[in-house]
Amino acid sequence: MLVFATSDKGGTGRSVTSANIAYRRALLGDDVCYLDFDFGSPTSAAVFDVPSALRGVDQAGLHSYLRGNVAEPKRVNVWSESDSASLRNRPSGSGQLVLVPGDRGGGEFVTGGDAVRRCTELFLRLEEEFDIILVDLSAGRSYAAEMVLEATSRPELAEVVTRWLVFHRWTRQHIIAASGLVYGDRGIMAAGAARGHDEDTLRDSVRFVRAAVPDPSSPMFTQLRPAQAAWLRACHEDLTRLASQHRLGQTLVLGTVPLDPVLQWQEQLITDDDVLASRVANTETAEAFAALAVALTHDRAWESPL
Amino acid sequence: MRIQPRQQLLEIWQAIGRQSFSDKAWEFGAGGDASSVSDAEQLLCVLYPATELPSLRLDVPDETAEDVLAALRGLGDSVQIPRKMVEAIAEFMGRHTEDGAPSFAAGHYIEALDTAERPTPEQYRLGVVDSYSLSITLALATLGFLKVFRRTLRRADLREMADKLEEATSLRLSAAMAALLRSFTVSVFEPDSERGRTLCSMVNQTGAPNRTVVQQLQRRLQPLRATVRDYFTLGLTTTGDLDNENLLFECGWSWGIVKGNPPVDTSEDVGFQPEGVAEAAPYLYFTVVALDGIADLFSDRTLTLGLLNEGQQRMAQALQLRWELTQQYWSALARFDDEAWPLEDIPWRTTDQRESAYFSLLVASILVQDLVRRRATDDDLTRTVAIMEELAVRSRTTRRMGRDDGALRLHDPGVVLTLYGSEELGPLLRWAVSDFSAQLLKRSLQLGGLSRNIGAHDRLIRLAERVMDHLWQRRIGDGPGTLLWDDLSAAYPETVPRPPRLAWNMTERVTECLVVAAGVIGQTPIRSPRLIEVATDLLSEADHLLDKEMMQLSAGGFRSVQDTLHEAEVQLQRARRIVRDRPGTACALALDVLAKLDGLAAARRAAGGRG
Numbered sequence: 001m002l003v004f005a006t007s008d009k010g011g012t013g014r015s016v017t018s019a020n021i022a023y024r025r026a027l028l029g030d031d032v033c034y035l036d037f038d039f040g041s042p043t044s045a046a047v048f049d050v051p052s053a054l055r056g057v058d059q060a061g062l063h064s065y066l067r068g069n070v071a072e073p074k075r076v077n078v079w080s081e082s083d084s085a086s087l088r089n090r091p092s093g094s095g096q097l098v099l100v101p102g103d104r105g106g107g108e109f110v111t112g113g114d115a116v117r118r119c120t121e122l123f124l125r126l127e128e129e130f131d132i133i134l135v136d137l138s139a140g141r142s143y144a145a146e147m148v149l150e151a152t153s154r155p156e157l158a159e160v161v162t163r164w165l166v167f168h169r170w171t172r173q174h175i176i177a178a179s180g181l182v183y184g185d186r187g188i189m190a191a192g193a194a195r196g197h198d199e200d201t202l203r204d205s206v207r208f209v210r211a212a213v214p215d216p217s218s219p220m221f222t223q224l225r226p227a228q229a230a231w232l233r234a235c236h237e238d239l240t241r242l243a244s245q246h247r248l249g250q251t252l253v254l255g256t257v258p259l260d261p262v263l264q265w266q267e268q269l270i271t272d273d274d275v276l277a278s279r280v281a282n283t284e285t286a287e288a289f290a291a292l293a294v295a296l297t298h299d300r301a302w303e304s305p306l
Numbered sequence: 307m308r309i310q311p312r313q314q315l316l317e318i319w320q321a322i323g324r325q326s327f328s329d330k331a332w333e334f335g336a337g338g339d340a341s342s343v344s345d346a347e348q349l350l351c352v353l354y355p356a357t358e359l360p361s362l363r364l365d366v367p368d369e370t371a372e373d374v375l376a377a378l379r380g381l382g383d384s385v386q387i388p389r390k391m392v393e394a395i396a397e398f399m400g401r402h403t404e405d406g407a408p409s410f411a412a413g414h415y416i417e418a419l420d421t422a423e424r425p426t427p428e429q430y431r432l433g434v435v436d437s438y439s440l441s442i443t444l445a446l447a448t449l450g451f452l453k454v455f456r457r458t459l460r461r462a463d464l465r466e467m468a469d470k471l472e473e474a475t476s477l478r479l480s481a482a483m484a485a486l487l488r489s490f491t492v493s494v495f496e497p498d499s500e501r502g503r504t505l506c507s508m509v510n511q512t513g514a515p516n517r518t519v520v521q522q523l524q525r526r527l528q529p530l531r532a533t534v535r536d537y538f539t540l541g542l543t544t545t546g547d548l549d550n551e552n553l554l555f556e557c558g559w560s561w562g563i564v565k566g567n568p569p570v571d572t573s574e575d576v577g578f579q580p581e582g583v584a585e586a587a588p589y590l591y592f593t594v595v596a597l598d599g600i601a602d603l604f605s606d607r608t609l610t611l612g613l614l615n616e617g618q619q620r621m622a623q624a625l626q627l628r629w630e631l632t633q634q635y636w637s638a639l640a641r642f643d644d645e646a647w648p649l650e651d652i653p654w655r656t657t658d659q660r661e662s663a664y665f666s667l668l669v670a671s672i673l674v675q676d677l678v679r680r681r682a683t684d685d686d687l688t689r690t691v692a693i694m695e696e697l698a699v700r701s702r703t704t705r706r707m708g709r710d711d712g713a714l715r716l717h718d719p720g721v722v723l724t725l726y727g728s729e730e731l732g733p734l735l736r737w738a739v740s741d742f743s744a745q746l747l748k749r750s751l752q753l754g755g756l757s758r759n760i761g762a763h764d765r766l767i768r769l770a771e772r773v774m775d776h777l778w779q780r781r782i783g784d785g786p787g788t789l790l791w792d793d794l795s796a797a798y799p800e801t802v803p804r805p806p807r808l809a810w811n812m813t814e815r816v817t818e819c820l821v822v823a824a825g826v827i828g829q830t831p832i833r834s835p836r837l838i839e840v841a842t843d844l845l846s847e848a849d850h851l852l853d854k855e856m857m858q859l860s861a862g863g864f865r866s867v868q869d870t871l872h873e874a875e876v877q878l879q880r881a882r883r884i885v886r887d888r889p890g891t892a893c894a895l896a897l898d899v900l901a902k903l904d905g906l907a908a909a910r911r912a913a914g915g916r917g
Contacts, residue, residue: 200460240369249368251385251458305385306367306459 002123002160003296004148006137006188007167008177013211014167015136016267017257017289019047022134023078023087023269024293026097030131033075035100037148038138039063039109042102047267049084050076056104063106065122066115073100073122086273095131108143120151127160132296141186149188153195163302164188164206165254170213170239179246182206204304207254209292215258218284251305255292260285307775309767311824314778315355315362316377318817321789322351323380325808332394334401335810341413342402346440347814349398350447352378353391354814357447358607358821364388365454388455389464392471395448399474407577408478410437410485418733419724426732433580434737435489435559435592438482439599445479446602449613476615477575483603483621484576486596488567490628491586492534492557494547497523501657502554508655509639511646523554526638531555533631538624556657558588558632559596561725561737574617585726590656590668591739593632597675600629630679637676640669641686649673649693652700663700663713664721664742667749670694674749677756684759691762694750695769703743704772707798716742718794718804740792743780744815747773748822755826763832770823777816782806791816830887837889844896845881851903852878867906874899 005018019034026032036044042061045053053076056063065073078097079090126133137144152162166188168178182188192202214221216232224232243249257263262270262281270289274281295301326333326348334345356364362374367384375383381390402409410433418425452472459465495501497520510519534557535548547553563582570576602608603622614622640649648654654665670693677687698704702713720740728735747770754766779797781789787808794804852874859871881895 244366244368249366250370251367304461306389306461306464 001132001297002127002152002157002162003132003134003165004137004145004163005134005165005167006145006181007139008181009168009174010139012139012167012169012174013257013263013267014139015044016047016263017167017209017211017292018134018136018165019044020269020289021293021296022132023048023097023271024290025132025296026095027091028293029093029095031096031098031129032132032134033096033098033100033126033130035126035133035135036062036102037135037144039102039106039142039144040138042104042106044136045076045099045101047269048076048078048099049082049087049268050078050099050101051083052076052081053099053101056102056106058104061101061103061106063103063109066118067109068114068118075100084269084271086271087269098130108138116147116150116154119147120154120156123151123160124156141181141191145188146191149192149195149197153192153197162205163296165209166206166248167209167211168248170210172239172242175239175243175246175248178208179248183247200304204302206252207302208248208252209254210256212259212263213256215284218258218282220259220261254295254301255288257288257292258282258284307771307778309771309774309820309823311359311820311827312361312373315359315817315820315824316373317789318813318820319352319355319374320377320380321787322348322813323378325787325790327380327390332390332397334398335808340401340411341415342409342411342437343415343434343440344413344810345398345401346437346444347810349395350440350444350814351810351817353395353447353451354443355817355821355824356391357450359824363454364391365451367458388451391451392455392467395444396467396471396474398444399471399478402478403474404431405578408441408474408481410434410441410482412437412737416725416728416735416737419736420733423733425735428731429728429733429735432562432583432728432731432735433485434562435486435596438485438489439595441478441482442486442599443602445475445482446605446608446613448475449479450607450611453611453613476618477577479614480572480574480618480621481577482599483618483625484570484572484574484579485563486559486600487570487621487624487628488563488579488582489559489561489584489592489596490557491560491564491567491588492538492548492555493587494550494553494555495657497552497554500659501556504655504657504659505554505556505639508651509642509648511643511648511651520554522642524551526642527555527635530557530631530635530638533627537627556588557628557635558590558593560584560587560727561589561592561723562727565727565730570621572617572621574615574621583727583730587658587726588632589723590654590665591721591723591737593636594668594671594745597629597632597672600625601675633672633676633679636669636672640673647689650689652693652696662716662721663697664716664739664745666693667697667701667742667745670697671745671749674752674756678752682756684757684762687753687757688759688762690753691757691765691769694746694753694766697746698769698773701742701746702798703746703776704769707801709800711801714798714801716740717798741812741815743773743777744812744819747777747819748815751819751822751826755822755829758832760832760834767826774819777819780812782808831890833886834889837893838885841881841885841889841892841896844893844900845878845885848874848878848896848899848903852899855903855906870902870906874902 005014007014022032022034034044036042042056057074060070060074062073064070076099078087078099082088123133135148151157166178166182168174180187189199189202193199214232260282270281270286275283275286335348355362361371364370364387367388370384378387381387409431411431412434413430416425416429449472452468456468459468497506506516506519509523531548548555562584564584564586565582567582569579604626608614640647642648649666649669652666653661653663654669655661656665670690673690700713701716702711707714717740720738723737723739725735725737750766750770750773754763754770757763757766776797780792780794782793783796790808791812792809793806855871877895877899881892885892
């Protein structure tokens with residue numbers, strides 16, 4: 001299965017959330033491959049705490065591969081190369097967790113027909129090897145997004161299940177921006193349709209992930225003054241209506257990630273150690289990631305609900 | 307008990323979720339003879355609040371409130387809930403369709419007057435005004451629900467289901483309207499007949515000579531008589547006798563389609579129009595039921611959502627005429643003599659010589675609707691409050707029920723109505739109505755919503771709260787229908803009434819009451835001219851003192867003083883903005899500012915400066 005993670009704006013927790021989803025899926029026993037298609041700033045290695053690939057690899061990264069400089073992009077086995085103690089010991093029963101980073105300083109580039117062909121081939125090869133291929137696209141309308149829309153419209157990938165996760169924060173601007181990214185003039189739907197995607201199928205393969213959503217029942221908010229709480233509630237209701245009007249209401253939401261102090265300061269995988277042993281992270285956050293990981297392949301969550 | 311519509315409705319929904327859903331599908335009341343009345347009531351318990359109160363809406367899955375989802379989680383998530391409701395309504399439509407035409411069978415709500423006999427199958431299928439009226443409410447709720455819900459539908463199978471349901475609902479609506487038109491009757495009688503004499507003695511509260519009363523009655527009813535003669539054509543037999551102005555008349559709804567009333571002539575598909583059997587005489591109970599249903603036809607919601615088609619609009623206009631006429635008629639009788647209203651002479655006596663506090667309540671109900679329609683003056687309204695209070699006492703709703711108290715019969719078995727005309731198809735039938743307390747609550751709340759007089763409003767709300775206490779006690783403790791209605795023995799432990807039994811009619815009436823209560827709460831508080839005056843004066847003093855304080859503020863003043871003055875300024879601005887709608891709040895703000903300013907002044911005085 002191909003999963004594309006995208007967002008219109010930065011700071012949506014796209015990378016950190018999708019990395020956590022990959023991690024949770026691997027824990028469930030799936031072989032998972034994480035592709036860093038955020039060509040402008042390939043930083044996902046930081047989330048996995050892999051020092052050898054911080055800010056991308058020196059050579060043979062995804063940039064080099066797509067430009068045709070190497071036959072295969074370099075792969076990093078997270079279980080063995082991560083610096084994080086709780087990641088280095090591959091939990092029993094877990095599947096592979098492989099990171100495919102970009103090149104250091106590779107930058108955004110204009111894609112051509114060759115890059116699309118190579119991208120398609122890469123997806124096909126990985127699809128045979130892995131259960132889930134999570135592709136982290138950069139924020140906004142990028143060449144990477146256009147390339148994967150082009151690649152997935154090709155007959156070779158017609159049989160591969162493709163899903164899109166659109167990340168946005170729970171604010172007015174983010175909601176409007178995320179809606180534009182999917183349904184706007186140059187959005188995913190329009191760009192996909194222009195490349196021959198079936199509109200209904202494409203629409204049904206898009207789900208939204210709300211990030212950094214304040215949960216009024218969480219311990220973080222017990223100290224709110226009544227006026228603040230009233231304000232928060234009114235805002236929340238406004239946003240719910242706004243999201244519904246912009247076609248990213250609850251029915252199209254795959255999951256919601258609560259606001260977590262750990263993620264505010266450091267983008268990292270939330271392991272069971274963080275929740276249970278050191279207790280720096282909130283259980284709710286870990287649960288949200290786990291729920292998202294399960295929902296990713298839960299067919300009912302991807303059926304058109306109505 | 308404080309009436310909290312949202313919390314209480316959700317509590318009821320939760321109980322319904324437990325009761326009506328097994329395997330996540332709606333289950334209609336079991337029992338031999340399906341009653342379209344009971345089934346409609348069961349659906350309306352959820353659908354009516356969900357379509358009347360925006361905060362409880364279920365038709366936009368993305369906007370369903372979290373506490374609503376929690377209460378209905380037995381049905382599923384925000385997407386499944388509206389789907390289950392659509393499926394349940396579709397099942398209702400299928401269940402109550404016979405040979406392709408909507409059926410309005412009363413089912414187990416009717417009994418033989420002679421308890422040794424049983425109604426015939428044909429009688430069980432008889433349509434009744436209760437069912438027509440509820441069908442109008444249910445159909446309008448459904449059509450509005452579908453109108454919004456459809457916008458979110460993309461799947462072909464669901465769209466088709468919605469289309470089919472809409473078609474069936476619209477047909478049922480038309481059929482119910484046609485049947486209601488044919489159940490309306492104007493019955494004419496001699497002033498000298500027994501009915502005539504009873505009517506005259508009921509309205510004659512001052513001992514005037516009978517001849518004078520008859521003349522007054524005829525004068526009062528003259529304009530109404532003219533309306534009937536000139537405008538009533540649809541579904542009513544010729545009312546030739548009305549031309550004879552010496553005769554008296556009564557108008558309203560019989561219990562079903564009136565014998566001899568012709569089919570409604572309309573291009574609209576209204577299904578098969580059966581011959582009527584009901585006696586051509588109005589029943590107060592069915593009149594009130596019909597008036598309630600008809601009112602939904604021209605509610606703001608129906609108009610804004612455009613729920614009626616052209617043919618239906620024509621029938622709705624015809625029904626509206628009858629609605630207005632009936633209200634005017636009974637309201638005129640109830641207030642016949644300004645000095646002493648016949649309505650105040652409890653219990654009301656009907657022209658067929660029956661007396662009951664329930665009839666007084668029913669006439670009061672019509673009067674309340676008439677007051678609402680006319681946006682009546684507070685005088686008439688305040689007078690009605692006392693009647694409501696007395697009815698609450700007489701029915702022992704707000705008083706203890708004695709051991710051998712006759713008032714118990716009002717609740718159990720209730721007021722028994724004989725359905726004359728039904729003997730054509732078997733034994734003579736009866737219909738027992740035992741919703742006194744719920745009816746009382748609804749009318750008190752409606753009046754409360756209408757009243758702009760603080761004293762009367764307050765009395766009504768206190769009364770409603772006490773009636774609610776009583777009703778809330780009557781919820782079933784355990785077994786089938788837990789936390790739904792009706793367990794009379796819980797409210798009257800010293801008597802031995804019937805055992806607890808799930809009654810959808812009571813449950814539906816209570817949800818309806820809560821919807822009315824939500825509407826009352828949604829209004830802006832009653833403006834008190836006295837408070838506005840006080841608030842304005844307080845604001846003026848506070849403004850003045852603040853200006854003075856500002857004059858003393860030197861450039862290098864302390865930050866905390868500046869902040870206090872700034873805050874005071876903002877508070878006063880806000881107070882000025884809300885002084886007309888919420889003078890009490892404006893007073894509180896002004897007082898707070900005054901106290902703050904005095905804190906500064908007192909401190910300066912302590913320092914020996916100018917105070």
